[in-house]
Amino acid sequence: MCDWCEKYGDGYERWYFNPANYARRLYKIRKEEAVASGAEANPQAAGGMAFVGRDFIEARDRGDIAEVERIKQQTEGAMWLTHFGQVLTLEEAHKITDIMYPISLISCACRRSMEGLPDEENFTCMGMGPGMYKWERWPDTYRGGVHFLTPDEAKEVLSKLNKRGLVHSIYTFGTPYLGGLCNCDYPDCAAIRTVVDLEIKILWKGHYVAKIDPELCNGCASCIHRCQFRALSFNPSRNKAYIDQFQCFGCGLCATECDQEAITMVERASLPALANVW
Amino acid sequence: MLPTIIVDDEKCEDPLSCRRCLIICPTHVLGLGTDVGAQKFRETDTSHFIVRPVRFDKCSGCMDCVDGCPQSAIQVSFGGGDAR
Ligand code: SF4
Ligand code: SF4
Ligand code: SF4
Ligand code: SF4
Ligand code: SF4
Numbered sequence: 595m596c597d598w599c600e601k602y603g604d605g606y607e608r609w610y611f612n613p614a615n616y617a618r619r620l621y622k623i624r625k626e627e628a629v630a631s632g633a634e635a636n637p638q639a640a641g642g643m644a645f646v647g648r649d650f651i652e653a654r655d656r657g658d659i660a661e662v663e664r665i666k667q668q669t670e671g672a673m674w675l676t677h678f679g680q681v682l683t684l685e686e687a688h689k690i691t692d693i694m695y696p697i698s699l700i701s702c703a704c705r706r707s708m709e710g711l712p713d714e715e716n717f718t719c720m721g722m723g724p725g726m727y728k729w730e731r732w733p734d735t736y737r738g739g740v741h742f743l744t745p746d747e748a749k750e751v752l753s754k755l756n757k758r759g760l761v762h763s764i765y766t767f768g769t770p771y772l773g774g775l776c777n778c779d780y781p782d783c784a785a786i787r788t789v790v791d792l793e794i795k796i797l798w799k800g801h802y803v804a805k806i807d808p809e810l811c812n813g814c815a816s817c818i819h820r821c822q823f824r825a826l827s828f829n830p831s832r833n834k835a836y837i838d839q840f841q842c843f844g845c846g847l848c849a850t851e852c853d854q855e856a857i858t859m860v861e862r863a864s865l866p867a868l869a870n871v872w
Numbered sequence: 873m874l875p876t877i878i879v880d881d882e883k884c885e886d887p888l889s890c891r892r893c894l895i896i897c898p899t900h901v902l903g904l905g906t907d908v909g910a911q912k913f914r915e916t917d918t919s920h921f922i923v924r925p926v927r928f929d930k931c932s933g934c935m936d937c938v939d940g941c942p943q944s945a946i947q948v949s950f951g952g953g954d955a956r
Contacts, residue, residue, distance in 0.1 A: 733913070
């Protein structure tokens with residue numbers, strides 16, 4: 595079972611369907627976060643959101659496995675208490691818009707950092723829960739302002755971003771308080787690139803795993819570009835898409851693109867070898 | 873091999889409107905930060921934005937950013953060799 599559902603699910607099917615996790619005591623993490631995770635003292639100066647510092651990259655470069663493990667565990671431990679995410683399917687993201695309020699469309703800090711995008715082209719991130727009511731305290735985090743959305747508007751925005759190829763995920767701000775519904779891609783999203791490139795689990799895999807039906811797949815390859823996690827490739831020998839299910843993060847972007855319905859999203863818990871692969 | 877990438881913040885005056893190096897780096901190495909951190913109750917003035925090698929572990933050493941920066945603000949070097 596997913597650790598977070600076990601700890602914070604309280605009888606709900608998923609921890610992020612438990613309304614209590616959107617309404618807990620507001621977080622106080624801004625200061626501690628950077629120090630605890632071993633990133634540069636000013637994470638913004640380190641480039642938006644660097645979760646680890648140069649010491650980690652250097653340890654990896656010289657093959658110092660013990661040091662890599664040490665920093666990795668220290669970073670994960672700190673981030674799991676304060677700020678980490680889990681991948682969602684579009685259906686799950688839609689469902690969340692019905693159980694929490696308010697929800698707002700905001701500019702994306704990661705893409706501001708990595709693309710230098712002007713705010714008006716950068717409304718891809720969502721902030722939610724009572725924490726949003728104090729957004730004016732942090733005008734820099736919310737550059738370009740905040741659009742509060744109705745649940746229906748939020749679903750529409752999520753569907754559009756899904757079409758564009760962005761991965762949905764949910765983030766804590768002082769675990770288990772859930773405050774971010776993010777829509778992201780590799781490598782500009784700090785969380786996706788940290789988990790994919792550095793294998794530090796800032797982002798947990800979701801509750802589903804994609805599975806190909808080789809009988810239904812016609813080899814059109816139109817799903818291949820949708821994967822942001824290096825789990826999906828094309829197999830010329832069989833003329834079919836190939837999914838590495840151990841690498842799949844369960845975002846469902848490939849499945850929503852396949853008009854042959856050759857990809858289904860299977861419950862992770864139903865696959866013994868994958869049930870604990872997060 | 874890991875690079876040393878140095879950006880001269882004096883020369884790079886307004887990276888948010890230039891952002892040329894961010895766009896031309898083929899491996900998305902460079903990103904923006906600020907030299908003041910998050911500030912309560914006010915938006916950071918764009919003059920505080922700075923360019924930093926966020927994903928320096930993905931730098932190939934192609935020098936496209938060095939050659940493409942209109943202000944010649946970026947230096948990239950490997951193994952302690954001469955910066956270009
Ligand atoms: S997590 Fe995703 S949506 Fe949120 S700020 Fe980063 S890239 Fe943007
Ligand atoms: S989109 Fe569907 S049919 Fe086309 S390659 Fe992918 S799985 Fe196969
Ligand atoms: S294989 Fe499909 S569901 Fe899995 S991570 Fe890639 S796009 Fe998402
Ligand atoms: S190209 Fe040069 S001047 Fe432009 S943002 Fe990059 S470092 Fe600054
Ligand atoms: S040298 Fe090439 S790969 Fe390295 S940061 Fe500059 S543009 Fe990017």
